Amino acid sequence: MFWSMKRLLDGETLTALAWGCAILGAGGGCDARTGLLEARQAVEEFGPVPLMDLDELHEDDLIMPCGMIGAPTVQIEKLQNGDEGGRLRDHLEAATGRKVVALMSAEIGGSNGLLPVMWAARIGLPVVDADGMGRAFPLIPQLSMELAGIAPTPCVMTDERGNVVVFRTTSGSWLERLARAATIEFGGAASSAEYSMSVAQARTATVRGSVSLAIRIGQTLANAQDDPIAELISELDAFCLVTGKVADVERHTTEGFVRGSVIVEGLGPDTGRLLRLEIQNENLVVLERGMVRASVPDLISVLDSQSARAIATERVRYGQRVTVIAMRCHPVWRTDRGLQAAGPRAFGYEFDYVPIEVLARAAA
Amino acid sequence: MFWSMKRLLDGETLTALAWGCAILGAGGGCDARTGLLEARQAVEEFGPVPLMDLDELHEDDLIMPCGMIGAPTVQIEKLQNGDEGGRLRDHLEAATGRKVVALMSAEIGGSNGLLPVMWAARIGLPVVDADGMGRAFPLIPQLSMELAGIAPTPCVMTDERGNVVVFRTTSGSWLERLARAATIEFGGAASSAEYSMSVAQARTATVRGSVSLAIRIGQTLANAQDDPIAELISELDAFCLVTGKVADVERHTTEGFVRGSVIVEGLGPDTGRLLRLEIQNENLVVLERGMVRASVPDLISVLDSQSARAIATERVRYGQRVTVIAMRCHPVWRTDRGLQAAGPRAFGYEFDYVPIEVLARAAA
Numbered sequence: 111m112f113w114s115m116k117r118l119l120d121g122e123t124l125t126a127l128a129w130g131c132a133i134l135g136a137g138g139g140c141d142a143r144t145g146l147l148e149a150r151q152a153v154e155e156f157g158p159v160p161l162m163d164l165d166e167l168h169e170d171d172l173i174m175p176c177g178m179i180g181a182p183t184v185q186i187e188k189l190q191n192g193d194e195g196g197r198l199r200d201h202l203e204a205a206t207g208r209k210v211v212a213l214m215s216a217e218i219g220g221s222n223g224l225l226p227v228m229w230a231a232r233i234g235l236p237v238v239d240a241d242g243m244g245r246a247f248p249l250i251p252q253l254s255m256e257l258a259g260i261a262p263t264p265c266v267m268t269d270e271r272g273n274v275v276v277f278r279t280t281s282g283s284w285l286e287r288l289a290r291a292a293t294i295e296f297g298g299a300a301s302s303a304e305y306s307m308s309v310a311q312a313r314t315a316t317v318r319g320s321v322s323l324a325i326r327i328g329q330t331l332a333n334a335q336d337d338p339i340a341e342l343i344s345e346l347d348a349f350c351l352v353t354g355k356v357a358d359v360e361r362h363t364t365e366g367f368v369r370g371s372v373i374v375e376g377l378g379p380d381t382g383r384l385l386r387l388e389i390q391n392e393n394l395v396v397l398e399r400g401m402v403r404a405s406v407p408d409l410i411s412v413l414d415s416q417s418a419r420a421i422a423t424e425r426v427r428y429g430q431r432v433t434v435i436a437m438r439c440h441p442v443w444r445t446d447r448g449l450q451a452a453g454p455r456a457f458g459y460e461f462d463y464v465p466i467e468v469l470a471r472a473a474a
Numbered sequence: 475m476f477w478s479m480k481r482l483l484d485g486e487t488l489t490a491l492a493w494g495c496a497i498l499g500a501g502g503g504c505d506a507r508t509g510l511l512e513a514r515q516a517v518e519e520f521g522p523v524p525l526m527d528l529d530e531l532h533e534d535d536l537i538m539p540c541g542m543i544g545a546p547t548v549q550i551e552k553l554q555n556g557d558e559g560g561r562l563r564d565h566l567e568a569a570t571g572r573k574v575v576a577l578m579s580a581e582i583g584g585s586n587g588l589l590p591v592m593w594a595a596r597i598g599l600p601v602v603d604a605d606g607m608g609r610a611f612p613l614i615p616q617l618s619m620e621l622a623g624i625a626p627t628p629c630v631m632t633d634e635r636g637n638v639v640v641f642r643t644t645s646g647s648w649l650e651r652l653a654r655a656a657t658i659e660f661g662g663a664a665s666s667a668e669y670s671m672s673v674a675q676a677r678t679a680t681v682r683g684s685v686s687l688a689i690r691i692g693q694t695l696a697n698a699q700d701d702p703i704a705e706l707i708s709e710l711d712a713f714c715l716v717t718g719k720v721a722d723v724e725r726h727t728t729e730g731f732v733r734g735s736v737i738v739e740g741l742g743p744d745t746g747r748l749l750r751l752e753i754q755n756e757n758l759v760v761l762e763r764g765m766v767r768a769s770v771p772d773l774i775s776v777l778d779s780q781s782a783r784a785i786a787t788e789r790v791r792y793g794q795r796v797t798v799i800a801m802r803c804h805p806v807w808r809t810d811r812g813l814q815a816a817g818p819r820a821f822g823y824e825f826d827y828v829p830i831e832v833l834a835r836a837a838a
Binding site (some may be wrong): 201271272273274275276277278279280284287288291292294295 | 565635636637638639640641642643644648651652655656658659
């Protein structure tokens with residue numbers, strides 16, 4: 111079969127992709143290093159994976175968004191066995207009566223930007239240059255496909271033992287409820303495919319170009335000379351919130367999520383400042399003296415101050431030298447429906463969303 | 475279509491069936507009155523349901539065991555909407571690629587002995603004269619089909635809203651775990667079909683004749699003259715453990731089950747005696763001064779001392795005049811595998827099973 115494609119995802123490209131996914135993950139999607147190891151092994155064994163643009167595929171073909179669901183603290187220890195993607199594909203095809211032609215990351219953030227590549231390598235399919243968030247979010251219906259009215263089910267979930275559950279629910283929130291309960295029974299993490307759609311639907315219902323964007327970000331980091339943080343901020347058009355060290359971490363794994371908070375104490379020019387990050391799998395909010403400095407759906411990432419590599423929420427530790435940055439989310443999240451699904455109030459906060467560029471201007 | 479059949483289940487027969495199911499439920503399967511109302515309404519609207527013997531059906535045909543799963547305290551308030559059975563049938567047929575020809579009660583006890591009749595009336599199918607327990611038990615794999623090696627899945631679960639979940643698990647205990655979690659999300663009760671099998675398999679893997687037995691028990695009660703309790707005990711070859719009143723009830727709904735205990739204080743000749751019943755949906759154990767007087771898998775039923783009608787665990791109340799009886803379970807539960815699945819140790823008790831007839835002889 112001859113693929114017209116954007117590029118081949120080989121080992122080197124995957125490394126760049128991983129570092130880009132880590133930044134776009136906003137702390138979530140699970141540490142990209144785990145996904146990188148799994149994806150690299152798969153392309154070494156089964157060959158590189160074609161990255162396709164949605165315009166290159168036939169509009170009736172079926173796209174399978176997929177990834178892991180659950181708590182990243184669990185996912186870094188409870189690895190895939192590799193067969194999950196094939197099983198998801200088989201059961202999704204049985205449930206829909208249609209043939210899957212390409213995989214897509216449900217969320218580009220963290221390991222979830224790489225897992226579909228690993229699965230695609232093993233079952234001989236391409237991945238598409240798009241995802242359902244342009245970042246990572248903790249809840250299933252926090253997807254651009256939900257905003258676009260794509261049906262959330264049939265959703266297929268599986269674990270590394272071979273158990274399979276197929277959900278057909280009346281709404282995305284019912285899927286979240288049932289799939290989360292199954293995830294907890296599976297030990298806090300599971301693999302799933304949901305919101306499957308035709309290529310024609312995917313062209314308008316997804317965040318396009320996000321795989322290429324992640325690769326570009328990773329390459330910027332790899333090629334950075336003197337000041338990787340500054341080069342990254344410039345590439346992303348991001349805002350630096352603080353440079354300092356991690357003074358406290360509170361984190362617990364509950365109800366299939368990682369929840370907690372991180373205190374960052376300013377160093378150098380930021381000496382005397384204290385910022386608090388609040389976490390639900392992803393970095394949700396940054397507060398300083400009771401003022402909101404950044405919030406969902408904008409992306410908040412904690413970077414190693416030396417290497418500018420993003421640190422996933424489950425890897426943040428006391429004493430790390432970090433730089434906290436924030437950047438604009440994809441425009442779909444700034445619409446009314448987007449904010450209803452993934453704005454501060456969707457996470458229980460009692461304040462309205464203010465775009466990061468407005469907050470940054472006010473703070474300056 | 476002409477059915478060769480044992481009998482038609484009409485309104486009057488259903489009433490007898492209900493009282494028999496209440497007794498065979500050992501306190502569980504949910505108050506049979508709820509199931510009776512639903513089943514009577516369905517046969518009035520759609521006509522009586524044929525009761526078939528497994529020998530009358532073609533051996534390759536598919537039997538669908540079904541019923542409710544969850545806490546009876548929830549089930550008496552959270553009723554079916556009637557469409558669940560048709561939805562279970564449709565999704566089971568899709569998952570197996572085979573046609574369902576008859577419904578069967580997964581457990582004959584309580585409402586679960588009547589629900590399949592209600593569904594069968596509405597979708598125009600017969601029910602078979604058999605079930606998977608000869609009583610009611612709280613856990614899904616506590617079925618004669620599990621002991622016989624029938625595959626537990628595909629299992630289909632649905633709720634009154636129209637959500638559907640299809641499980642394909644590696645074992646009955648994984649099904650219990652995942653289906654219980656979904657049941658809790660559905661509000662503590664759901665409808666399900668599992669351990670589907672061919673007629674040929676069902677002939678040896680089920681407890682046969684249990685619908686007829688329940689009807690016979692109900693008719694004994696309906697025709698009883700002077701002493702319904704005595705007539706029932708004679709019909710069932712049962713043992714009377716105590717006659718008294720309910721002195722205390724402790725009951726809570728947790729993890730999709732009803733758990734608790736009941737204290738019965740002896741009256742009349744039994745004055746001065748105190749018996750304690752322990753409950754997990756069903757009556758599990760009767761204790762007196764630390765001695766086991768009866769235990770699972772034998773059946774323990776709490777009867778109204780006047781009418782001899784069985785009182786479901788969720789309906790037991792302080793002050794009720796009751797007679798506690800116990801009777802032999804189906805022989806399949808007295809095998810090694812049966813006791814491993816549903817003996818006292820399966821419920822966390824640290825004693826071995828002693829048959830009720832041995833315990834009764836020792837107590838006499």
